[in-house]
Amino acid sequence: MIPVIKPYFGEEEAEAAAAVVRSGWVAQGPKVAEFERAFASYLGVDDGVAVSSCTTGLHLMLGVLGIGPGDEVVVPSFSFIATANAVRYCAATPVFADVDPATGNVTWETVEPVLTERTRAVLVVHQGGVPADVEPVRQGAERRGIAVAEDAACAAGSTYRGRPVGVGAPAAAWSFHPRKVLTTGEGGMVTTDRPDWAARMRRLREHGMDVSAADRHRAAQPVIERYLEVGFNYRMTDIQAAIGLVQLARLDMMVQRRRSLAGRYQRLLADVPGIRAIVDPPHGTTNYQSFWVELDDYFPVGRDELLALLHANGVSGRRGIMATHLEPAYSDWPRVPLPVTERLTAQTLILPLYHTLTEAEQDRVVAILTDAAKGKGAA
Numbered sequence: 001m002i003p004v005i006k007p008y009f010g011e012e013e014a015e016a017a018a019a020v021v022r023s024g025w026v027a028q029g030p031k032v033a034e035f036e037r038a039f040a041s042y043l044g045v046d047d048g049v050a051v052s053s054c055t056t057g058l059h060l061m062l063g064v065l066g067i068g069p070g071d072e073v074v075v076p077s078f079s080f081i082a083t084a085n086a087v088r089y090c091a092a093t094p095v096f097a098d099v100d101p102a103t104g105n106v107t108w109e110t111v112e113p114v115l116t117e118r119t120r121a122v123l124v125v126h127q128g129g130v131p132a133d134v135e136p137v138r139q140g141a142e143r144r145g146i147a148v149a150e151d152a153a154c155a156a157g158s159t160y161r162g163r164p165v166g167v168g169a170p171a172a173a174w175s176f177h178p179r180k181v182l183t184t185g186e187g188g189m190v191t192t193d194r195p196d197w198a199a200r201m202r203r204l205r206e207h208g209m210d211v212s213a214a215d216r217h218r219a220a221q222p223v224i225e226r227y228l229e230v231g232f233n234y235r236m237t238d239i240q241a242a243i244g245l246v247q248l249a250r251l252d253m254m255v256q257r258r259r260s261l262a263g264r265y266q267r268l269l270a271d272v273p274g275i276r277a278i279v280d281p282p283h284g285t286t287n288y289q290s291f292w293v294e295l296d297d298y299f300p301v302g303r304d305e306l307l308a309l310l311h312a313n314g315v316s317g318r319r320g321i322m323a324t325h326l327e328p329a330y331s332d333w334p335r336v337p338l339p340v341t342e343r344l345t346a347q348t349l350i351l352p353l354y355h356t357l358t359e360a361e362q363d364r365v366v367a368i369l370t371d372a373a374k375g376k377g378a379a
């Protein structure tokens with residue numbers, strides 16, 4: 001079976017994890033601090049706060065933005081459900097904005113109509129690694145006194161206007177889940193240029209303690225910590241961070257490989273009628289964390305049928321990005337019509353793309369799609 005995604009690890013990751021185990025300090029400690037510095041410096045931002053996942057990072061990020069009960073935060077419904085859920089963790093209200101049909105991302109044009117006097121923030125998602133056109137959103141939101149934070153879960157290695165995604169954001173949250181290009185097993189980071197936010201997120205991820213467990217361990221004298229506010233256990237381990245450091249050193253190479261495979265898919269699929277493949281938007285480059293295609297209305301096979309056909313022929317695909325507002329957890333949630341979101345979520349699927357995917361495997365995927373476009377059932 002050709003999987004839809006496969007993390008790319010070498011012996012170095014296994015060695016790095018083993019070295020941490022041998023050191024005897026496996027919890028959040030020096031490797032986490034090193035990974036934070038390295039990731040922030042890769043992006044060219046001031047600081048990074050490592051956490052247990054992007055979901056927990058989004059929660060902390062919204063917390064330092066001051067989001068609370070009664071506040072509205074604009075998010076795309078066209079995202080993994082964690083984006084909207086993080087707003088609900090703050091007892092605030094996610095308000096869904098529709099997305100651009102080409103990129104699957106919110107734009108100022110889709111955000112502005114859903115702003116109200118209660119909007120405190122916009123959470124821009126760089127969906128599937130495709131950079132959102134965030135600058136017009138920043139400018140429009142700034143005029144209205146609204147914060148813009150970024151859910152960059154999928155976007156490590158993507159660029160916006162010639163610089164890494166996340167540069168210029170007051171805060172951005174990242175995921176290192178194995179479906180992402182850079183993985184630590186589970187894990188995440190919040191990057192920010194605000195030292196006060198970084199300090200508070202470091203405290204909040206560790207139960208609100210004023211001295212971290214690692215610093216107490218290193219101290220020459222016994223230190224008795226204090227708990228300054230109600231926090232969480234959102235820590236990353238040093239084992240994860242050690243893997244992350246190796247993965248970060250490989251990131252550009254992994255992105256280059258993904259982009260080359262995506263380019264090949266695009267060339268081959270250009271000849272298949274009824275299929276549109278995701279491409280770089282004019283304002284940046286994607287890491288192709290997800291390589292998705294959209295079927296047009298005349299495609300002879302429905303999206304779910306096509307997924308079944310791929311599966312029957314030894315290829316694992318996935319439905320496209322979900323629409324949060326269509327899930328039972330949001331069934332009674334108020335919303336404006338979201339026609340583009342509903343169309344994209346129904347008509348898109350994610351094709352296999354991973355570092356070690358071969359051209360022969362890619363050809364097999366394309367052959368199944370080509371036959372399906374001709375109304376044939378199997379490759």
Ligand SMILES: Cc1ncc(COP(=O)(O)O)c(C=O)c1O
Pocket residue numbers: 053054055056079080082083125127151153154174175176177187188
């Ligand atoms: C856009 C987006 N936000 C948040 C998340 C949650 O990331 P994590 O699994 O690291 O919590 C994901 C995961 O797929 C995602 O795609």
